Amino acid sequence: MPSPGSAVKVTVANLTASIQSRMxxxxxxxxxxxxxxxxxxxxxxxxxTSLVTDRFRLEPLGPQHNEADxxxxxxxxxxxxxxxxxxxxxxxxxxxxxxxxxxxxxxRHADDFAKGTGxxxxxxxxxxxxxxxxxxxxxxxxxxxxxxxxxxxxxDRAALDQPLAAAVADWVATAWPWERVxxxxx
Numbered sequence: 001m002p003s004p005g006s007a008v009k010v011t012v013a014n015l016t017a018s019i020q021s022r023m024x025x026x027x028x029x030x031x032x033x034x035x036x037x038x039x040x041x042x043x044x045x046x047x048x049t050s051l052v053t054d055r056f057r058l059e060p061l062g063p064q065h066n067e068a069d070x071x072x073x074x075x076x077x078x079x080x081x082x083x084x085x086x087x088x089x090x091x092x093x094x095x096x097x098x099x100x101x102x103x104x105x106x107x108r109h110a111d112d113f114a115k116g117t118g119x120x121x122x123x124x125x126x127x128x129x130x131x132x133x134x135x136x137x138x139x140x141x142x143x144x145x146x147x148x149x150x151x152x153x154x155x156d157r158a159a160l161d162q163p164l165a166a167a168v169a170d171w172v173a174t175a176w177p178w179e180r181v182x183x184x185x186x
Contacts, residue, residue, distance in 0.1 A: 085184030
């Protein structure tokens with residue numbers, strides 16, 4: 001395997017074809033020896049799938065969370081919009097969305113996770129597994145950062161906002177491959 005920082009000439013098309021071929025023939029992505037400069041995580045990186053504390057538990061967000069996820073953010077639209085990292089006024093939609101639209105959104109996040117192009121986690125209550133928030137790890141739009149980290153909790157769990165953000169910051173620093181992290185003002 002090339003040493004970190006060494007130059008390897010690989011066309012994006014060849015790398016993409018190789019990854020797609022390997023993913024089609026295997027249940028989990030296979031390692032690829034070269035790293036394209038535009039990948040979000042290194043090929044072969046196995047993303048963590050949980051973070052557990054005594055106050056919350058994270059797992060990949062998926063369609064199975066639809067009703068609880070929908071209820072969580074719909075009950076807290078103004079609170080989420082006031083959370084650091086969500087100041088653009090685009091999410092969540094002021095008028096909400098239907099369960100079907102939310103399901104489509106959850107499928108998109110699950111697909112991003114499977115492709116390694118973004119990682120979204122639901123935040124669950126460790127006692128009853130109710131959805132209490134969400135964490136997003138996506139490529140930054142700024143060349144100054146590798147990843148943008150955003151999180152929110154329901155308004156009735158506002159006291160968990162800072163502990164969640166701090167736990168996720170530690171988790172990203174120790175379990176993920178990025179060095180330049182945009183924590184959206186946190």
